[in-house]
Amino acid sequence: MSDSTAGRRRQAARNDETILAAAREVFIADAKAPMAAVAERAGVGMSALYRRYTGKDDLLRTLCHDGLRLYIAEAERAAAEPDGWTAFAAFLGAVVDADVHSLTVHLAGTFRPTAEMYADAVVAGERTAALFDRVRGALREGVTVDDVSMLLEMCAAIRLPDPARTMELRRRYLALLLDGLRVDGLLPGPPPTGAEITRRWRQGAAEAGG
Amino acid sequence: MSDSTAGRRRQAARNDETILAAAREVFIADAKAPMAAVAERAGVGMSALYRRYTGKDDLLRTLCHDGLRLYIAEAERAAAEPDGWTAFAAFLGAVVDADVHSLTVHLAGTFRPTAEMYADAVVAGERTAALFDRVRGALREGVTVDDVSMLLEMCAAIRLPDPARTMELRRRYLALLLDGLRVDGLLPGPPPTGAEITRRWRQGAAEAGG
């Protein structure tokens, strides 16, 4: 084999990446897209998909897990930042930009999560909490780390046909939310509970709304 | 006919309301719910639905138009309030509580809108602008009325299995957003354009994200 540029092996290796990237794009744009859409976007046939993944579940799980790992990686990268608020804001910005939410929460519930994925979800929660603790003093009373999940959800709801414009607007409203977090005064209603947040990771959570 | 309580006519008249209410509940919970789900929720058969509406489109259009009218009604009710900020906040609260967004924006694009609906959408925009103008002075620089649509979209994204809890949390984050609107300082990125907002009312806007 060595390095023949157009070898079958080479093509296959390149397809590994191509397919994953195509799947990410397609499922970020529409969580319920058909497998054929992924094949078309990647410019490959169905066989190329099913040779690599045992089924749609498998592909979705992979994508979701990758998103989770990205989330953790961004949290750890941000943690290195000396200023707590900068770290917190940069982390949220990165997560919003990468549309991690569409890759994780919106895909979870579609398949049975791995034990490993569940463990990583726990880690993600811990990393978030660590960043959150560093800014707690700057935030208004009564705000909890579980509120952060909801803020991310809200940002993910901003969705326009143009991805670049979507990112721009999400940043705009993320800034608005972050400013809101530092205003004085109690917010109405109890914050979300941990159970309300993690429920999404259990299988069977029906998609609602469209 | 007159007033016999259990007459077929009476039952039919009551079904008019029952079906509409059931449809509202069902389609708020899931914009893509099947007609059978509406029938079941209403406790009627399919015939009762198709006797009243020529098809699913017709029912959806009716629901959507009702939502639009509710939006306008709430805007006009709020306009009577002497204090501008109170009016603005009360209006947004009412719209969020009624989940008007799920009834209008999320349903639009599923069918071809009536000319009358389009006209009402314009009126809705005017009423919103009128309320907005009264608070513009209190808001941070660069915020436009089109931002308001996006804030409503963000609130609508908060969605839990329990409707009461959903309302509670939406109120919480609406308060956060409103506070954020009054912080000093420019927000990043240009605000949404009117075209970006009204695009949803034209037919063919594919649902994205799930």
Place this chain on the structure above:
DNA sequence: GCAGAACGGAATGATCCGTTCCACTGTTAT
């Protein structure tokens, strides 16, 4: 009683989609 409005719910027909299958193409090892 009778004509028919109103109804419940099963049957229909179309569409969509995950998955499988098969013929084909280059590659590799002998």
Place this chain on the structure above:
DNA sequence: ATAACAGTGGAACGGATCATTCCGTTCTGC
């Protein structure tokens, strides 16, 4: 060379989901 095969494209299959229609029934208004 050439056999054996990994890798592939894309058509075909089978199940599921739905909007809509249809038919037999019930009850009202006269």
